[in-house]
Amino acid sequence: MDPSESNQPPPPPPAISDRVLIDGTVAPLTLTAEGMLVWSGGRQRSLSVEKEVLEFDAEGPRIRVKAIVDDAGDRACCVGSWSGGGLVRKDFVFEPLSEESKKLWCEKLRGCLDSLDRPKKLFILLNPFGGKKVAPKTLANVVKPLLEDAGIQFDIQETQYQLHAKEVTRSLDLSKYDGIVCVSGDGILVEVVNGLLEREDWEAAIKVPIGMVPAGTGNGMVKSLLDSVGEPCTASYATLAIIRGHKKSLDVATIKQGDAKVFSVLMLAWGLVADIDIESEKYRWMGSARIDFYALQRILHLRRYSGRISFVPAPGYETHGEPTTYSGNFGGKDIVFEKSEGSSAKVEGQGYQGPDIKLEELSWRSIDGPFVSIWLHNVPWGAEDSMAAPDAKLSDGCLDLIAIGDCPKFSLLSLMTKLNDGGHVKSPRVIYMKVKAFILEPGPRIDDPTKEGIIDTDGEVLAKGNGTFKSKHKTMMAYDRLLITLDQGLATVFSPI
Numbered sequence: 001m002d003p004s005e006s007n008q009p010p011p012p013p014p015a016i017s018d019r020v021l022i023d024g025t026v027a028p029l030t031l032t033a034e035g036m037l038v039w040s041g042g043r044q045r046s047l048s049v050e051k052e053v054l055e056f057d058a059e060g061p062r063i064r065v066k067a068i069v070d071d072a073g074d075r076a077c078c079v080g081s082w083s084g085g086g087l088v089r090k091d092f093v094f095e096p097l098s099e100e101s102k103k104l105w106c107e108k109l110r111g112c113l114d115s116l117d118r119p120k121k122l123f124i125l126l127n128p129f130g131g132k133k134v135a136p137k138t139l140a141n142v143v144k145p146l147l148e149d150a151g152i153q154f155d156i157q158e159t160q161y162q163l164h165a166k167e168v169t170r171s172l173d174l175s176k177y178d179g180i181v182c183v184s185g186d187g188i189l190v191e192v193v194n195g196l197l198e199r200e201d202w203e204a205a206i207k208v209p210i211g212m213v214p215a216g217t218g219n220g221m222v223k224s225l226l227d228s229v230g231e232p233c234t235a236s237y238a239t240l241a242i243i244r245g246h247k248k249s250l251d252v253a254t255i256k257q258g259d260a261k262v263f264s265v266l267m268l269a270w271g272l273v274a275d276i277d278i279e280s281e282k283y284r285w286m287g288s289a290r291i292d293f294y295a296l297q298r299i300l301h302l303r304r305y306s307g308r309i310s311f312v313p314a315p316g317y318e319t320h321g322e323p324t325t326y327s328g329n330f331g332g333k334d335i336v337f338e339k340s341e342g343s344s345a346k347v348e349g350q351g352y353q354g355p356d357i358k359l360e361e362l363s364w365r366s367i368d369g370p371f372v373s374i375w376l377h378n379v380p381w382g383a384e385d386s387m388a389a390p391d392a393k394l395s396d397g398c399l400d401l402i403a404i405g406d407c408p409k410f411s412l413l414s415l416m417t418k419l420n421d422g423g424h425v426k427s428p429r430v431i432y433m434k435v436k437a438f439i440l441e442p443g444p445r446i447d448d449p450t451k452e453g454i455i456d457t458d459g460e461v462l463a464k465g466n467g468t469f470k471s472k473h474k475t476m477m478a479y480d481r482l483l484i485t486l487d488q489g490l491a492t493v494f495s496p497i
Contacts, residue, residue: 169195185216390422
C-alpha cells in the first residue's frame, strides 16, 4: 500500500443504508454522504441525487424516486415513463421493510434534495411567435412535465408583441420567484435583461437567475451554456440545467450614443453578419435555414463598408491596430458616466446607467476600413450552428472581436463554411481578439457612398443608415458613432454546472 494512502481520512459514513424491497426482492440500498443512491440487483446500479433525481413521492409503503437519466445509461431497475432529447424519465421504486425505515428514508432524501438550493418557483416567459413557433409545444411536452416532476411551481406569461417581455420584467414582483425562464430564442432573454436593468431595484433584480430553453431561431446563449459541458442543445437538457439550480455570472455590455443606451448580452454586428441577420427576416418561415440561404446571396453580392473601429485591447492583444486617443463625443453629445464608489454608474430612480469607467485613461487603439464585417461576441455561439467566437467566456470581462477587412468573395465563402466549429478565426483574413471597450464609427458602402449599413445587436436592429430597408419603426440609435463598455459578471444565468 502507498504510505500516502494510509494517511487519507476514511470516507464519510452513508446518510442511510438499509435492506429494502426492489422488484419483490430484498436488496441493500444506500444513500451515500456524497448524494449517490446505490443499490444492487444482479449488478451495482446508482443514481446521482444532484444530477439525476428530480423528486420523490411516498406512495403507501413504497417510495418512488423520479429521475432523469441519459438514455445510453443502464437503469434496468427503473421504470421508464418519458424520453426526449437524449434523456429518459425513469422511476426507481423501492419499499422499506418498516414504517420507521420509510420515515427515515424520506427524511434523508428530503434533506439531500433541499441542500441543493434548487428553485422552488419560476416565472416562465413564452414566445409563441419565435422561430418555427415551436415554443408552446416545447413548453407542454418537455418543460412543464419536468418541472412538475421536480416539484417546481411556475407561472406562465405569453409574450404578445415586441418588448412585451421587457415591460413584464420591469414591473414583475420578483420576490415571488427564484428565477425567470425564457422558452424562446435569444430575443426574450435580451428583453428580460434590459427590463431588469431599468428597474429602480436593478442591483438586486439583475441577480435573479435567468434560464433559457431553446425554442427560437438562434438559441446562441443556451447553446453556449450546454456546449460548455458537452451537452446537446435540447429543451430537456436546458430544463434539467434550470432544475439543478446551478448558476453562472454573465457579462453585460452597455451600448451608448448620446442619451440613448441599450444593454446587450450576446453580440453586436455591423456589415455582412448584420445584413444577413436582419435582411433575412423576410425568409423567417424557413427557420434557421434562412441564415445560410441569405448568407450565400450576400457573399455573392458582397458589400464593403468604410469606417473605423477603436478598442481597448485585453492583455496579450496590444499589437493589433494603431495607438489612438479617446474622444467622448458620440452622436453630437458627450457621454458622461455618473461616478460612484462602486463599479457601476448609478442614478437614483433611473436604473442601471452603465459601468463606471474613466475611458480617457485607457489605452485605445484603432483600425481603419474598409470592412466586410465587424462582429463583437459575448458568448461562443451566435446560433446553434455558428460558433462565432470559440474563445469567448460568459464572464471574463471581455468582448471577442471578429473583424474581417477587405476579403475576396471565395475566401469569404470558405471562411463562412468554418463557422460551425470556429475555424474561421484562424484565417489570416480575420482579426480575432479580446477587447475591454469598443467604439464603432460606421461609414457608407464603398461601391455606393449614398447607401449605408445596419447595426444589429442581439438579433434586433439598433441603427440603420440611408438606403437600407424601409420600416415604420424608428431605431433606438442613429447610424453614427457609438460606444460599448462591459460590466463583468453583472447578470446571472442558470447553468448546467
